[in-house]
Structures are given as structure tokens and as C-alpha cells.
Amino acid sequence: MDITNYVVLAAVLFAIGATTVLLRRNAIVVFMGVELMLNATNLAFVTFARLHGDLTGQVLAFFVMVVAAAEVVVGLAIIVTIFRTRRSASVDDVNLLKG
Amino acid sequence: MNDVIGLAPWLVGFPLIGAAILLLGGKATDRWGHWLGVLASAASAVIGFILMFRMIGTPAEERSIDHHLWTWLSAGGLDVDLGLRLDPLSLTFVMLVTFVGTLIHVYSVAYMDHDPHRRRFFGYLNLFVAAMLTLVLADSYLLLFVGWEGVGLASYLLIGFWDTGRPSARENAVAAKKAFVMNRIGDMGLIAAMALLFAGTGALDFGTTLSDDAVGSLSEATATAIGLCLLLAACGKSAQFPLQAWLGDAMAGPTPVSALIHAATMVTAGVYLMVRSGPILEAAPTAQLVVVIVGAVTLLFGAVVGTAKDDIKKALAASTMSQIGYMMLAAGLGPAGYAFAIFHLLTHGFFKAGLFLGAGSVMHAMGDQTDMRRFGGLSRFLPITWITMGLGWLAILGIPPFSGFWSKDGIIEAAFMPVEGQPWRAWVFGSVAVLGAAITAFYMTRLFFMTFGGRRPRWTENQHPHESSPLMWWPLVFLGVGSAALGAVLGIGGTFVTWLEPVVGHAEHHEPVLPVPVIITTTLVVVVLGALLAFRMYAVALVPEEAPRGSVLTRAARRDLYQDTANETLVLKPAHGVARLVQVGDRDVVDRGWSVLPQAVSWFGAVFRKAQSGYVRSYAAGMAGGVLVIAVVVWLVVGLGGAQ
Numbered sequence: 172m173d174i175t176n177y178v179v180l181a182a183v184l185f186a187i188g189a190t191t192v193l194l195r196r197n198a199i200v201v202f203m204g205v206e207l208m209l210n211a212t213n214l215a216f217v218t219f220a221r222l223h224g225d226l227t228g229q230v231l232a233f234f235v236m237v238v239a240a241a242e243v244v245v246g247l248a249i250i251v252t253i254f255r256t257r258r259s260a261s262v263d264d265v266n267l268l269k270g
Numbered sequence: 271m272n273d274v275i276g277l278a279p280w281l282v283g284f285p286l287i288g289a290a291i292l293l294l295g296g297k298a299t300d301r302w303g304h305w306l307g308v309l310a311s312a313a314s315a316v317i318g319f320i321l322m323f324r325m326i327g328t329p330a331e332e333r334s335i336d337h338h339l340w341t342w343l344s345a346g347g348l349d350v351d352l353g354l355r356l357d358p359l360s361l362t363f364v365m366l367v368t369f370v371g372t373l374i375h376v377y378s379v380a381y382m383d384h385d386p387h388r389r390r391f392f393g394y395l396n397l398f399v400a401a402m403l404t405l406v407l408a409d410s411y412l413l414l415f416v417g418w419e420g421v422g423l424a425s426y427l428l429i430g431f432w433d434t435g436r437p438s439a440r441e442n443a444v445a446a447k448k449a450f451v452m453n454r455i456g457d458m459g460l461i462a463a464m465a466l467l468f469a470g471t472g473a474l475d476f477g478t479t480l481s482d483d484a485v486g487s488l489s490e491a492t493a494t495a496i497g498l499c500l501l502l503a504a505c506g507k508s509a510q511f512p513l514q515a516w517l518g519d520a521m522a523g524p525t526p527v528s529a530l531i532h533a534a535t536m537v538t539a540g541v542y543l544m545v546r547s548g549p550i551l552e553a554a555p556t557a558q559l560v561v562v563i564v565g566a567v568t569l570l571f572g573a574v575v576g577t578a579k580d581d582i583k584k585a586l587a588a589s590t591m592s593q594i595g596y597m598m599l600a601a602g603l604g605p606a607g608y609a610f611a612i613f614h615l616l617t618h619g620f621f622k623a624g625l626f627l628g629a630g631s632v633m634h635a636m637g638d639q640t641d642m643r644r645f646g647g648l649s650r651f652l653p654i655t656w657i658t659m660g661l662g663w664l665a666i667l668g669i670p671p672f673s674g675f676w677s678k679d680g681i682i683e684a685a686f687m688p689v690e691g692q693p694w695r696a697w698v699f700g701s702v703a704v705l706g707a708a709i710t711a712f713y714m715t716r717l718f719f720m721t722f723g724g725r726r727p728r729w730t731e732n733q734h735p736h737e738s739s740p741l742m743w744w745p746l747v748f749l750g751v752g753s754a755a756l757g758a759v760l761g762i763g764g765t766f767v768t769w770l771e772p773v774v775g776h777a778e779h780h781e782p783v784l785p786v787p788v789i790i791t792t793t794l795v796v797v798v799l800g801a802l803l804a805f806r807m808y809a810v811a812l813v814p815e816e817a818p819r820g821s822v823l824t825r826a827a828r829r830d831l832y833q834d835t836a837n838e839t840l841v842l843k844p845a846h847g848v849a850r851l852v853q854v855g856d857r858d859v860v861d862r863g864w865s866v867l868p869q870a871v872s873w874f875g876a877v878f879r880k881a882q883s884g885y886v887r888s889y890a891a892g893m894a895g896g897v898l899v900i901a902v903v904v905w906l907v908v909g910l911g912g913a914q
Contacts (some may be wrong), residue, residue, distance in 0.1 A: 262886050269884025
């Protein structure tokens with residue numbers, strides 16, 4: 172199996188995730204984009220771990236998953252709270268911190 | 271002499287303690303405070319007499335005594351000792367200050383009778399006397415400076431004594447401030463002179479600095495600079511041209527203060543400084559010439575101003591200025607003039623104190639009126655004042671045998687002494703002195719007859735003039751007798767000149783450019799002419815109650831020959847201009863210059879602030895773009911590196 176396919180797939184997934192983050196307004200969807208990007212990098216980690224026969228990449232993938240899980244918990248909590256106060260889940264409405 | 275030398279510090283001590291008790295004691299001393307003041311001054315006078323008589327009993331060469339009191343400062347190689355110098359010169363001043371001062375104290379008891387602050391007044395008078403005695407008794411320029419400043423302070427307090435509760439309170443306060451500030455200009459000269467002297471000789475005490483060695487070690491340029499700085503100091507204190515403007519305004523103080531300032535303390539300090547610093551001046555002929563010129567200019571200046579003033583006190587003030595001008599002129603003539611400068615100072619102290627206290631008595635009788643155009647015909651109502659002021663008038667005119675004749679004639683003769691290489695000097699300064707005597711005769715006769723003579727009184731309504739109380743006229747009698755007799759007692763046979771010789775040195779006798787009898791006759795003739803002119807104008811003719819417009823010169827003289835205007839134009843306005851320039855420069859150049867920096871920071875902030883839109887997605891786009899750029903750069907670098 173050619174390693175290139177995995178790397179390209181990871182790159183495509185990352186690009187889709189990044190595009191989602193940059194273009195969508197709904198916070199939940201933006202969040203999903205972030206998850207997609209994290210998992211794209213996980214795929215790249217695992218691929219290169221397999222390529223080098225080294226477990227470091229797989230270990231890092233686990234770390235990413237753990238951090239992503241924690242981040243989902245916190246992130247969703249924030250999004251729910253914002254929705255409750257402002258009746259909106261649009262990221263563009265949350266722009267109080269501007270210069 | 272040595273057994274009584276221990277009394278010398280008490281000369282200063284008694285008035286100083288008196289001042290401390292009166293000023294710190296507060297209201298508790300109100301009832302008897304004025305008598306304590308008189309007592310303190312009188313005690314000083316008694317000690318002065320004792321020291322004086324003991325000194326007369328000692329041989330001439332032992333008459334200069336430096337009485338060391340204690341070491342003031344000791345720092346490394348520098349020791350500043352504090353001590354008193356007793357010699358004929360300082361004792362002459364002690365006698366003048368304490369004797370005339372005590373008479374003025376006694377007079378003030380009655381004069382200030384109704385003043386609620388009489389105790390404070392006497393505290394200041396004692397302080398004044400103590401400061402002046404410190405000044406003349408000091409054995410170094412440093413201690414002299416202490417007295418010098420003390421005199422300035424006391425005069426400030428006394429000139430502005432009536433600074434509350436009167437219509438003129440504000441003017442009085444301004445006059446006090448003016449006197450103080452103009453004195454400070456002179457003080458600056460004294461400080462500069464001390465600095466130069468210390469740099470040149472390494473000491474400030476008279477014993478070292480005025481010795482032949484020390485003076486010889488000074489270059490002529492240094493000596494000239496020191497001499498001119500000392501002259502500046504003397505001009506400030508003695509109201510000499512160009513620092514004389516304060517003297518007329520100083521009349522704002524109570525009349526005894528004027529008498530004290532003009533006769534015993536304050537304005538005589540400048541002449542003392544000049545005579546005391548004689549050896550330095552002699553090493554600097556240029557400075558001496560400037561002293562003479564300043565004296566001559568002031569002499570005429572004061573005399574001209576005196577002819578136009580209608581205020582009796584201001585006329586007398588101008589007269590003082592003029593008479594001190596005579597003394598300065600004499601002090602600049604070298605050893606030949608010193609003795610006569612001090613002699614004239616002494617006789618002037620008596621007759622001017624008498625004239626001022628007499629003027630006070632007249633004002634007392636006329637309800638504080640000072641305008642001479644509102645006097646007239648007072649001789650019948652104030653006989654004692656009339657006679658004593660008459661003696662003062664004859665004395666200041668220089669009519670023999672009254673005291674002014676002996677001293678002023680000496681100065682005029684000294685002014686006619688030839689100076690080697692400068693034959694014009696004797697003629698110019700001699701003529702100025704004679705001319706001054708003529709104008710003096712005019713304005714003093716005018717003053718005398720406008721007040722006491724005249725065919726009809728020109729009083730305002732409800733005037734009931736009456737002779738003042740014995741406390742006021744007894745001092746007048748003493749001063750009148752002094753004005754009449756002192757000159758002859760000390761002048762005949764050169765007693766006074768011989769007495770001062772140990773200090774000022776023996777003067778080589780030069781023949782004046784004119785024979786002495788010619789000088790005396792000429793002076794007397796012009797004096798009588800001046801007096802007759804004034805008599806015709808102000809005693810025979812009717813004096814208008816409102817001042818006529820007068821000639822250009824009269825109008826100028828009424829305004830002190832535009833001295834205040836000149837000061838304002840030449841000094842105040844430029845100084846204000848400089849101040850404004852600095853202020854504007856600070857605000858518009860320095861401040862504005864520095865404000866460019868914070869403005870730039872603020873501008874950059876405003877520009878970059880726009881990047882903070884608050885939109886999370888735009889931040890994310892920025893991050894993504896940045897990562898992309900870095901990736902491209904890395905790819906390019908690595909790619910190029912790989913290509914090599």
C-alpha cells in the first residue's frame with residue numbers, strides 16, 4: 172500500500188476541516204471542523220509511525236484523542252452557555268473582544 | 271581696655287535679647303514691652319560709652335582689637351571664626367547707632383502710643399539695632415553679611431509695619447517688598463565680592479583680607495571686580511544710583527522707622543562697607559572712580575528729586591539719598607576722604623534723625639498730613655519742633671558753625687584734591703559737590719519754610735496743631751543740640767580725623783586745586799543764594815495749595831526722575847520677556863517636541879487596533895494564512911537547500 176494515499180487523505184481531511192472552521196458560522200459546525208482537523212493529523216501521525224516502525228506517532232495520536240475529548244467537553248459547555256445567554260450559536264455574534 | 275572688652279558682645283546681646291523677648295513673649299509683654307525695648311537699646315548705648323571712653327584712653331596704635339568669641343565652623347583646612355572688631359571706626363558707628371537709636375526708641379514710645387502693635391514694633395526696632403551693631407562690629411565679611419541681611423529683614427518688617435487695617439496697607443506692603451528685593455540685588459554683589467575675596471586671599475576676616483600682603487597678592491583686575499561688587503552691595507543698602515528707587519517708597523513705614531533707617535542704621539551700612547574695604551578699593555583705581563561717580567550722580571539725583579517733592583517725608587528721603595551720595599563720593603576719594611565720609615555720616619545721623627523726628631512731630635500735630643502744601647505757619651504752634659528742626663536745617667545747609675559745615679566742607683575740599691594724571695577729576699567732582707550744596711540749600715529751605723513759615727496757614731479743615739508730648743520733644747532737643755554742636759566739637763583741630771586715623775590711615779595732605787578759603791566762600795555763597803531763592807519762592811510768595819504743573823524737570827523730579835519707569839522698562843520688562851520666552855519655549859517647543867513620541871505610539875495603536883475585529887474566524891484565517899506562508903517559506907528554503 173502506497174504511503175502517499177494516507178498522507179493525501181490526511182491532507183484532504185485537514186483542508187476540509189480548516190475550510191469548515193473558516194467558512195461556517197455555526198459554532199457546532201466549526202467545532203466539528205476542528206475535530207476533523209485533529210483527526211486528520213492523527214491519521215498523519217499513525218501513517219508516519221507505521222512508515223518508520225516507531226510507536227512515538229501512535230502515542231502522540233492517543234494524546235491528541237485525550238486532549239480532543241477534554242476539549243470537546245469544555246468547548247461544548249462554552250457553546251451551550253453562550254447559546255443560553257445570547258440565543259445564538261453563531262461565532263460572528265460573539266465579537267465583544269474587538270479593538 | 272582688656273578688662274572691659276568682655277562687655278563688647280553685650281552691645282549686640284542686649285537688643286537681640288530684647289527683640290527675642292518682645293517677639294516671642296507675645297501679648298504678655300504688651301504692657302511694658304516698649305520700655306523693655308528702650309532699656310535694651312539704652313543698655314547698649316551705655317556699654318558703647320564705656321568702651322568708647324576706655325578706647326580714648328588707650329594709645330592710638332593699640333586701638334584696633336579683634337575680640338575672638340568662638341569658632342563658628344571648622345571644616346578641614348577651613349576655620350571660620352566669629353569675633354568682634356573694636357576700633358575707632360566701629361565704635362563711632364556703635365555710638366551713632368545706639369545713641370541715636372535710643373533717642374528714636376524713646377520718641378517711638380509716644381509716637382506709637384495708640385498703635386495696637388506697639389510691642390511688636392519695638393521688637394523689630396531692637397532687632398534692627400542688633401543687626402546693625404552686628405554689621406559694624408563684625409571682624410569678618412561673613413559676620414558682616416549676617417548683620418547685613420538682618421538689617422534688610424528688619425527694614426522689610428518695619429517698612430511694611432502698617433500692612434493691615436489701613437487704606438494704604440497694600441501700598442505699604444508693596445513698598446516693603448520693593449525695599450527688600452532691591453536690597454537683595456545689592457546682597458548678591460556682597461556675596462560675589464566675598465566669593466572673589468575668598469578665592470583671591472583664602473580668608474574673609476578683615477585682619478587677613480585687608481592686610482597689605484593679601485591686598486598686594488590680588489591682581490588689579492580681581493581687586494577691581496571685588497571693589498565693584500562691594501559697590502553694588504553698598505548701592506543696594508545705601509540707596510545709591512541705580513538702586514535708589516526703594517528709599518522714597520520706604521517712607522511707607524512709621525516715621526521713627528524712617529529716622530532709624532536714614533540716620534542710624536541701614537543706609538549708612540554701605541558707606542561703612544566702602545570705608546572698611548578701603549585697602550581693596552585703593553588697589554583698584556577704576557573701582558574707586560566708579561564709586562566717586564556713583565556718589566556724584568546720586569548726590570545730584572537726590573537733590574533734584576528733593577526740590578520737587580511736596581510730601582515732607584519723601585523730600586527728606588531724597589535729601590538722605592543726596593547726603594549719602596556725598597559720603598560715597600568721599601569714600602571713593604581714598605584716605606583723604608574716608609574720615610570725612612564717616613564724619614559727615616555721623617553729623618548727618620544727628621541732623622537727619624532730628625529732621626525726621628521733627629517731621630513726625632509735625633505729622634502728629636497735623637493728623638498724619640504729610641503734604642507740605644497743607645502746612646505753613648506752624649512755628650507758633652510747634653516752637654520746640656520749629657527750633658530743633660531749624661538747627662537741623664542749618665546743619666544740613668552747612669552754615670558754620672553748625673555740624674554739617676565741618677563735615678560737608680571737608681568732603682567738598684577733598685573732592686577738589688587733584689588726582690595725578692586726571693586733572694579733570696578735581697574740577698568735575700568739586701563742582702558737583704558745590705552744586706549739590708546749592709540745591710540742598712534750596713530744597714531744605716523750601717521744606718523748612720513750607721512747613722513753618724509762610725504768611726498764612728494752608729491747613730485742611732479741623733486742624734488744631736499742638737506741640738507733642740515731652741517723650742517726643744526731648745529726643746528732638748538732644749538731636750538738635752547734636753546738630754548744632756557735634757561738628758564743631760569733633761571738627762575743630764581735626765579731632766575726629768585723628769581719631770579715625772588708626773583705621774583709615776594717614777592721608778597725605780594735598781593742596782586742593784583752589785585755595786581752601788575760596789572753596790569755603792564759594793560754597794557758602796551758593797548755599798546762601800539757594801536758600802534765599804527758596805525763601806523768596808516759598809516764604810515771601812504765597813504757596814499754592816495745589817501743586818502747579820511745573821516745568822518738565824519739576825514733573826520729572828516729582829516722579830523720581832522716572833527711576834521707576836526706567837527700572838520697569840530696562841529691567842522688569844526684559845525680565846518678564848525672558849520669563850515669557852522660557853515659558854512659551856517650554857510649552858511650545860520642549861513639551862510639544864516630546865509629545866510627538868506618545869502621539870506616534872497612539873497612532874500606531876489606532877492602526878493596529880483595527881486588526882482586533884472580535885471575529886474568531888478572521889483570527890483563524892490569519893493563523894491559517896500565517897501557517898501557509900511559513901510552510902511555503904520552509905518549502906522554498908528546503909527545496910533550494912536540496913537543490914544545492
